[in-house]
Amino acid sequence: MPVGRIASFVDRERLWSRHMALGRIGTFGETGVNRPALSALDGEARAQLVSWGRRISLLPSTDPIANLFLELPGSQPELAPVLIGSHLDSQPTGGRFDGVFGVLAALETLEAMVAAGYRPRRSVVLVAWTNEEGSRFAPGMMGSAAFAGARPLEPILALRDADGISVADALAGLAAGEADLPRRPLGFRPAAYVEPHIEQGPVLEAAGRPVGIVSGIQGKRTWRVTVRGAEAHAGTEPHASRRDALMAAVEMIAALKRHLDDPADIVRFTVGRLDVTPNAPSVVPSRVVFSIDLRHPDAGTLLRLGDGVAGLCVSAAGRCEVEVEALLHDPPLEFAPGLRARMRGIADALELPWQDIASGAGHDARHLALLGPAAMIFVPCRNGISHNEAEYAAPEHLHAGARLLAETAARLAEADDDEIRELAS
Amino acid sequence: MPVGRIASFVDRERLWSRHMALGRIGTFGETGVNRPALSALDGEARAQLVSWGRRISLLPSTDPIANLFLELPGSQPELAPVLIGSHLDSQPTGGRFDGVFGVLAALETLEAMVAAGYRPRRSVVLVAWTNEEGSRFAPGMMGSAAFAGARPLEPILALRDADGISVADALAGLAAGEADLPRRPLGFRPAAYVEPHIEQGPVLEAAGRPVGIVSGIQGKRTWRVTVRGAEAHAGTEPHASRRDALMAAVEMIAALKRHLDDPADIVRFTVGRLDVTPNAPSVVPSRVVFSIDLRHPDAGTLLRLGDGVAGLCVSAAGRCEVEVEALLHDPPLEFAPGLRARMRGIADALELPWQDIASGAGHDARHLALLGPAAMIFVPCRNGISHNEAEYAAPEHLHAGARLLAETAARLAEADDDEIRELAS
Numbered sequence: 044m045p046v047g048r049i050a051s052f053v054d055r056e057r058l059w060s061r062h063m064a065l066g067r068i069g070t071f072g073e074t075g076v077n078r079p080a081l082s083a084l085d086g087e088a089r090a091q092l093v094s095w096g097r098r099i100s101l102l103p104s105t106d107p108i109a110n111l112f113l114e115l116p117g118s119q120p121e122l123a124p125v126l127i128g129s130h131l132d133s134q135p136t137g138g139r140f141d142g143v144f145g146v147l148a149a150l151e152t153l154e155a156m157v158a159a160g161y162r163p164r165r166s167v168v169l170v171a172w173t174n175e176e177g178s179r180f181a182p183g184m185m186g187s188a189a190f191a192g193a194r195p196l197e198p199i200l201a202l203r204d205a206d207g208i209s210v211a212d213a214l215a216g217l218a219a220g221e222a223d224l225p226r227r228p229l230g231f232r233p234a235a236y237v238e239p240h241i242e243q244g245p246v247l248e249a250a251g252r253p254v255g256i257v258s259g260i261q262g263k264r265t266w267r268v269t270v271r272g273a274e275a276h277a278g279t280e281p282h283a284s285r286r287d288a289l290m291a292a293v294e295m296i297a298a299l300k301r302h303l304d305d306p307a308d309i310v311r312f313t314v315g316r317l318d319v320t321p322n323a324p325s326v327v328p329s330r331v332v333f334s335i336d337l338r339h340p341d342a343g344t345l346l347r348l349g350d351g352v353a354g355l356c357v358s359a360a361g362r363c364e365v366e367v368e369a370l371l372h373d374p375p376l377e378f379a380p381g382l383r384a385r386m387r388g389i390a391d392a393l394e395l396p397w398q399d400i401a402s403g404a405g406h407d408a409r410h411l412a413l414l415g416p417a418a419m420i421f422v423p424c425r426n427g428i429s430h431n432e433a434e435y436a437a438p439e440h441l442h443a444g445a446r447l448l449a450e451t452a453a454r455l456a457e458a459d460d461d462e463i464r465e466l467a468s
Numbered sequence: 469m470p471v472g473r474i475a476s477f478v479d480r481e482r483l484w485s486r487h488m489a490l491g492r493i494g495t496f497g498e499t500g501v502n503r504p505a506l507s508a509l510d511g512e513a514r515a516q517l518v519s520w521g522r523r524i525s526l527l528p529s530t531d532p533i534a535n536l537f538l539e540l541p542g543s544q545p546e547l548a549p550v551l552i553g554s555h556l557d558s559q560p561t562g563g564r565f566d567g568v569f570g571v572l573a574a575l576e577t578l579e580a581m582v583a584a585g586y587r588p589r590r591s592v593v594l595v596a597w598t599n600e601e602g603s604r605f606a607p608g609m610m611g612s613a614a615f616a617g618a619r620p621l622e623p624i625l626a627l628r629d630a631d632g633i634s635v636a637d638a639l640a641g642l643a644a645g646e647a648d649l650p651r652r653p654l655g656f657r658p659a660a661y662v663e664p665h666i667e668q669g670p671v672l673e674a675a676g677r678p679v680g681i682v683s684g685i686q687g688k689r690t691w692r693v694t695v696r697g698a699e700a701h702a703g704t705e706p707h708a709s710r711r712d713a714l715m716a717a718v719e720m721i722a723a724l725k726r727h728l729d730d731p732a733d734i735v736r737f738t739v740g741r742l743d744v745t746p747n748a749p750s751v752v753p754s755r756v757v758f759s760i761d762l763r764h765p766d767a768g769t770l771l772r773l774g775d776g777v778a779g780l781c782v783s784a785a786g787r788c789e790v791e792v793e794a795l796l797h798d799p800p801l802e803f804a805p806g807l808r809a810r811m812r813g814i815a816d817a818l819e820l821p822w823q824d825i826a827s828g829a830g831h832d833a834r835h836l837a838l839l840g841p842a843a844m845i846f847v848p849c850r851n852g853i854s855h856n857e858a859e860y861a862a863p864e865h866l867h868a869g870a871r872l873l874a875e876t877a878a879r880l881a882e883a884d885d886d887e888i889r890e891l892a893s
Binding site: 181242263273338431 | 559560561601602603606607608667668669686688690698699700701702703704705706707708712714715718719721722725730733735736737738739740741742743744745746747748749750751752753754759761763827828829830852853854855856
C-alpha cells in the first residue's frame with residue numbers, strides 16, 4: 044500500500060463540520076463549549092459519536108469508567124490493537140477543539156480506512172477517554188488513569204462534584220442512556236497509542252508548521268490548600284484577634300508567587316480555583332480552599348520547587364490553620380522515540396512541514412505511555428488560546444493532523460510484534 | 469408612674485424562650501441561624517412575630533419595602549410615635565441574637581406596657597427592618613434606608629441576589645403570604661427611635677456591665693472591585709503573556725493590607741467576599757470580583773484612607789483591567805446627646821450598671837438618626853462573637869437591656885414636643 048493512500052481519504056470538510064456539530068452540544072456565547080464530564084451533554088456528544096461510527100459499521104463499547112470505544116476489527120484480531128483518540132469533555136469555559144480534535148481525527152482515520160477499502164491487520168480502536176479535564180471531578184485524566192491502572196477505580200467512583208454527585212452516580216446516569224452499548228472490562232494493552240490534540244500554545248503557529256511531533260509532557264504537581272480561620276464581624280473584630288482565612292490565603296499565594304518566580308518563564312504556577320466561606324461582604328472569612336497547579340519540564344526542578352509549597356503555606360498562615368494536600372505528582376514524560384521517528388518519516392512522506400515540540404499541558408497519552416509506545420500529534424491553534432471560547436484551529440491544520448494520524452495508524456496496524464517493540468527505543 | 473414600674477413587667481423567661489423560638493427558624497448546626505432577608509424563613513419569623521403581637525392586640529402593618537410594624541396605639545395618636553426595634557434577617561452563618569434581640573426587646577416592652585395596664589400618650593411602635601444584613605441583597609440596612617429616604621426605593625427594587633431574584637420579586641413572594649397585613653405608606657417621622665442590640669464586640673463583657681449606652685457608629689465605606697484578565701491554559705500559557713485576574717487581585721489585596729495597616733488597631737479592613745471565574749484548577753482565572761469593607765470612627769481618617777483604595781487597585785492590576793465601584797460612604801455618626809443622657813439616668817434609676825460605648829458595626833439606627841433623636845442600647849455577647857453560630861448573649865443581659873428599653877420607651881411616650889426637641893442636644 045503506497046504511503047499517502049489512506050491519508051488521501053481523510054475528508055477535510057467532514058472533519059470540520061463534525062467539529063462544528065459537536066461544538067453545538069453545550070455551547071455558550073458564539074463558539075464556547077461547556078460540556079462537563081459524565082453530564083447529559085457529554086452523553087449527547089457520545090451518542091453523536093456512536094451514531095457516526097455505526098454508519099461505517101464500527102463496533103462501539105464502553106468500560107466501567109465510561110471510556111468509549113469504536114473498533115474497526117483487524118484481520119488478526121488476536122493481535123494487540125492500535126489505539127487512537129482523545130476526549131470529549133470540556134472545561135467550563137472551553138472551546139470546540141480541545142480533546143474533540145483527537146477523537147474526530149481518530150474517527151476520520153477509521154472513515155478513511157473504510158473508504159479506502161482497507162482492512163487493517165491489527166484492529167484499530169478509537170477511544171474517547173472519560174473526564175480528561177478534571178474540572179467537574181478532580182483530578183482529570185480520570186478515564187485513562189483507570190484504564191492504565193495508574194489509579195484504582197474504587198476511590199475514583201467515590202469522588203463527588205461541587206453538587207455532591209459522585210462519579211458512581213454520574214456513571215449510572217450516563218449508562219442509563221447507553222443501555223445498547225456492549226460493556227468491556229477495564230483496560231487492555233494496545234500495540235501503540237497515538238493522540239492528536241491542538242497545541243494550546245503559540246509555538247507551531249509562530250513557526251508556520253501544520254503539525255508537531257510531541258517529544259513529551261512536562262511534569263505536573265497539584266495541591267489543595269484549606270485555610271481555616273474564624274468568622275467574625277467586619278466592623279467590630281480587632282485585627283489583632285482576627286483569624287481571617289482570606290488574608291492568610293492572600294499571604295500564602297503572594298509567598299508562593301515569590302518562591303516560584305522564574306525570569307526564564309519556564310515554571311508554570313497557577314491558582315485557578317479559590318472558594319471563600321461564608322463569602323459575605325461584612326463577615327471575616329472563616330475558610331478558604333484554593334488549588335495550586337505547578338508544572339516544569341525538568342524532574343529535579345519540579346521536585347525541588349514543589350517540595351517548598353507546603354512549608355511556605357504553613358509559614359504564611361498567621362493565626363489560621365492550614366492543611367496542604369498533595370493531589371498529583373506526575374514527573375516529566377518522554378514519548379516513545381522509535382514511534383516519534385516513524386511519525387517524522389511519515390510526515391516527510393506526506394510533505395507535511397513538522398517540528399518536534401514539548402507539551403506544556405497534561406494529556407491522556409501520559410497514562411497510555413505506561414502500557415506501551417505512545418505519542419502525540421499537535422496542530423496549531425490561533426494565538427495559543429485554549430480553555431476559552433476564542434479557541435480556534437484552522438480546517439487545513441486539523442486536516443493535516445488527521446492525515447498524519449491516519450497514515451501512522453495504518454502503518455502501525457500492519458506492524459508485527461517485533462516492529463512494535465522497536466517503537467519504544 | 470414610678471420609675472421601674474413598666475420595667476418590672478419585662479419577663480425574662482418569655483424574652484429568652486422567644487429568642488429560642490425564632491432561633492429554630494433557619495437553624496443550622498446546634499445554634500446557628502441562616503435566615504436570608506425576604507426569604508420564606510424570613511416570612512416565617514415575621515408571621516411568628518405578628519402572631520405574638522396579635523395576642524396582646526397590637527396592630528400589625530407593613531410598608532412597600534416590607535418593614536414590619538406592631539403598634540400599641542397611644543391616647544394621643546396624632547402625636548409622633550415612639551419607634552423601637554431592630555431586624556429579623558441574619559447573615560448566612562449568623563446566630564440567634566443579632567437583630568432578633570432588638571425586635572424581641574421591643575415586643576417585651578409592649579408586653580410590659582399592656583401587662584401594666586399602661587396606655588401611653590404617644591403610640592409606641594415596634595419595627596422589624598427589612599434586610600439589615602445585606603448578605604442576600606447588598607448593601608444592607610435596606611429597609612431603614614428606604615424608610616428614612618436615605619436611598620430611593622426604585623433602584624432598591626431592581627437589585628438582584630446571587631440567583632438573579634430581584635428585591636421586587638422577593639417582596640411579591642413575601643407579600644403573597646402576608647395578604648392579611650394592612651399596608652402603610654413608606655416612612656413617617658418618629659418622636660424618637662431606640663434600638664437595642666448585642667454589642668458584637670468584647671467591651672461590655674470585659675467591663676462586667678450589662679448595658680451600654682451607644683455614643684455613635686463608626687464610619688464605613690465599601691467598594692466592589694472587578695478584575696478582568698483572560699482565561700488561559702495553566703500548563704502552556706507563559707507568565708509573561710498571562711492576564712491572571714486572581715494574581716492581580718492578590719496583589720491588590722496585599723497592597724491594600726499594607727496601606728491600611730494600623731498599629732493602633734482602630735482601622736477595620738475586610739475582604740469578605742471574593743468570586744473567581746471560571747474557578748477551575750487548570751485554567752488561569754479571567755475574572756475576580758471582591759468586596760472591600762473599610763471602617764473608622766474618625767471622618768477625616770476614613771476619607772483619607774478610603775480615597776487611596778481605587779488608586780492602589782489600579783496600580784496593582786498589572787496586565788489586567790480593574791473597575792473599582794464605591795458602593796457606600798457612611799460618615800461616623802453621633803447619637804442624640806439629650807436622649808443618651810435620659811437613658812443614663814434611667815439606667816441609674818433601674819440600678820443597671822452601664823457605660824458609654826462606641827459601635828463598630830453599622831445599624832439601622834444610623835438611618836433613623838436622619839429623622840429625629842435616635843439612640844441604641846448594647847448588651848454583652850460572649851467573647852464578642854457575632855455573625856457566627858457561637859454567638860451567645862446571657863438571659864440576664866437580654867433582660868437588663870429590655871428593661872432599659874421598656875422604661876425609656878415609656879418615658880418618651882409621655883414626653884411633649886418640647887421635651888422631644890431637647891433630646892437632640
